[in-house]
Amino acid sequence: MVTEYGIANLRGKSVRERGMNLIAISHPKFRLWLLEEARKLSLVYRDQVYRSVEYPEDLEAWKVTKSGLRIFLRPVKISDEPLVKEFFYSLSDKTLYRRFASARRDMPHSRIQDFIAVDFSRDMVILALLIRGDREIVIGLAQYSKDERDRTAELALVVRDDYQCQGVGTILHIYMTSIAKKRGLVGFRAEVLEGNLPALKLIKKMGFEMVAVDGGAKEMRIIFDQDEARKSG
Numbered sequence: 001m002v003t004e005y006g007i008a009n010l011r012g013k014s015v016r017e018r019g020m021n022l023i024a025i026s027h028p029k030f031r032l033w034l035l036e037e038a039r040k041l042s043l044v045y046r047d048q049v050y051r052s053v054e055y056p057e058d059l060e061a062w063k064v065t066k067s068g069l070r071i072f073l074r075p076v077k078i079s080d081e082p083l084v085k086e087f088f089y090s091l092s093d094k095t096l097y098r099r100f101a102s103a104r105r106d107m108p109h110s111r112i113q114d115f116i117a118v119d120f121s122r123d124m125v126i127l128a129l130l131i132r133g134d135r136e137i138v139i140g141l142a143q144y145s146k147d148e149r150d151r152t153a154e155l156a157l158v159v160r161d162d163y164q165c166q167g168v169g170t171i172l173h174i175y176m177t178s179i180a181k182k183r184g185l186v187g188f189r190a191e192v193l194e195g196n197l198p199a200l201k202l203i204k205k206m207g208f209e210m211v212a213v214d215g216g217a218k219e220m221r222i223i224f225d226q227d228e229a230r231k232s233g
């Protein structure tokens with residue numbers, strides 16, 4: 001199904017998934033109303049969260065990693081719950097622990113809302129995808145959450161185990177930085193567990209510095225070059 005707001009591939013999807021896919025490509029003015037109606041009919045979750053901020057289509061981009069992997073980067077959509085869930089369930093215990101500093105593995109609907117119902121006017125979630133025919137496969141997810149107090153944001157990245165070390169994390173990092181600069185943020189913060197050498201290597205390469213150590217986690221920070229930030233704004 002195609003509308004001027006996007007394409008929804010409905011084949012093989014559950015009724016709930018079809019409902020969310022169609023709402024995601026409907027006119028933005030009617031999305032909230034459609035969601036309410038779908039809720040009343042129990043076609044979507046009763047606690048389905050929705051943010052009425054427009055999907056930032058201009059943030060879709062193709063990139064090639066240092067290993068030659070062609071990936072599609074795009075902001076997450078409200079209809080991405082199954083894709084994102086599949087991604088989190090595919091991660092090893094070690095990768096999940098490094099991302100969340102917790103051994104928790106489950107990703108119920110309520111928890112996944114934080115990753116798919118995004119207020120793009122302040123926060124960001126970008127997916128790194130492989131496109132195989134009409135299938136999208138998530139191999140990386142980057143997010144930042146803005147701190148209104150100082151216009152910095154907390155950055156977190158995770159890449160699927162079998163695609164780590166191929167440059168996906170670096171591309172996601174560079175992409176998130178360029179978006180943050182364009183949107184007037186002045187820097188990023190990140191918390192990295194002390195023994196997490198790949199993440200420490202990546203963010204040090206990106207220019208982060210350590211500002212504190214707290215209970216086995218390093219608090220890292222980068223303040224963007226303001227001249228450069230103005231140029232990309």
Ligand SMILES: CC(C)(COP(=O)(O)OP(=O)(O)OC[C@H]1O[C@@H](n2cnc3c(N)ncnc32)[C@H](O)[C@@H]1OP(=O)(O)O)[C@@H](O)C(=O)NCCC(=O)NCCS
Pocket residue numbers: 094095096098099155156157158159160163164165166167168169170171190191192196197198199201202205
């Ligand atoms: C951290 C993470 C996102 C990096 O993603 P990635 O796609 O593997 O990163 P890249 O391939 O772009 O590599 C970035 C740098 O880290 C290094 N690196 C990656 N994996 C490494 C490993 N297992 N051991 C040592 N260095 C490693 C790479 O050599 C590279 O440096 P280089 O460009 O100088 O060669 C990924 O390892 C991950 O998902 N980890 C679990 C979650 C996590 O720790 N998130 C960060 C905290 S929020």
